[in-house]
Amino acid sequence: AHLLIRRDGECVQFVDTDQRAWHAGRSCWWDARQTIWRTTLNDFSVGIELEGDDVTPFTKAQYQALARATKWLMSRYPQLDSRRITGHAHVAPLRKTDPGPAFDWAYFHRLIAECGKC
Template identity: 85%
Template sequence: MENKRPAGGWWESARCVESPNCDARPAGEVSLLLIHAISLPPGQFSGTAIEALFTNQLASDEHPFFADIAHLRVSAHLLIRRDGECVQFVDTDQRAWHAGRSCWWDAHQARWRTALNDFSVGIELEGDDHTPFTQAQYNALVAAISWLMARYPQLNSARITGHAHVAPLRKTDPGFAFDWAYFRQCLEYEMSR
């Protein structure tokens, strides 16, 4: 189902494609942002496969890799395409199913936390571990995070991390191609304006 949702946790700058793979946050908390990377099939960009995966419409016979993942019920809040287009699948006030088994050290609470989907926003970048991300993606990522930080006061730059940092034995994304230093410099600049 595709439409424009300018209210609540729907970002007006994103195209809306609602995913059924979400539910209510147990405590309503949003205090962590996870950056992911995805390409479907692996290493290939563009096409509709990511949107199909997040809306449970991925055809398992369209590519050999899809047969292994078509049964998954996953989502992210936002996807940022290679050209910078943002697609939103889940209201950020809701819990998207993106983190999987993972844990994160919450320095503010001085404890390890699990069940990260409960309190995190997941942003997927269309990409892989080896291909540099585009300037348009960094620009869109910074814009999305600026909107999220304005919306959720608990979010700050210390509460942004990659999927690999919270699930290091399972995940590698956003990968070595993601320039953390450049991203943080862009975000700092935007937040200082």
């Protein structure tokens, strides 16, 4: 992964976001913006891992750090918008389950929208 967000909200960078990380493995995803199936997502995506598991709720600090990181990525990569943000479970459903049912996508999207206050 490019980034890890710990339970306390600390963001640790492992790989520069302009570099390839092997976070998704074999993967595919429907890009509604371009109406095409995308494969080999490691070639062009940024992987952010959240410390935790599929069933334990993530912390407020994690959501806030994730929203800040996402807004930074959106400013750095103009083609990135909320329609292009997804989880491992959506791009590699037979192999990955994260972020899992404990992840509150609606709350995360609200934070992104309000992130001028982050």
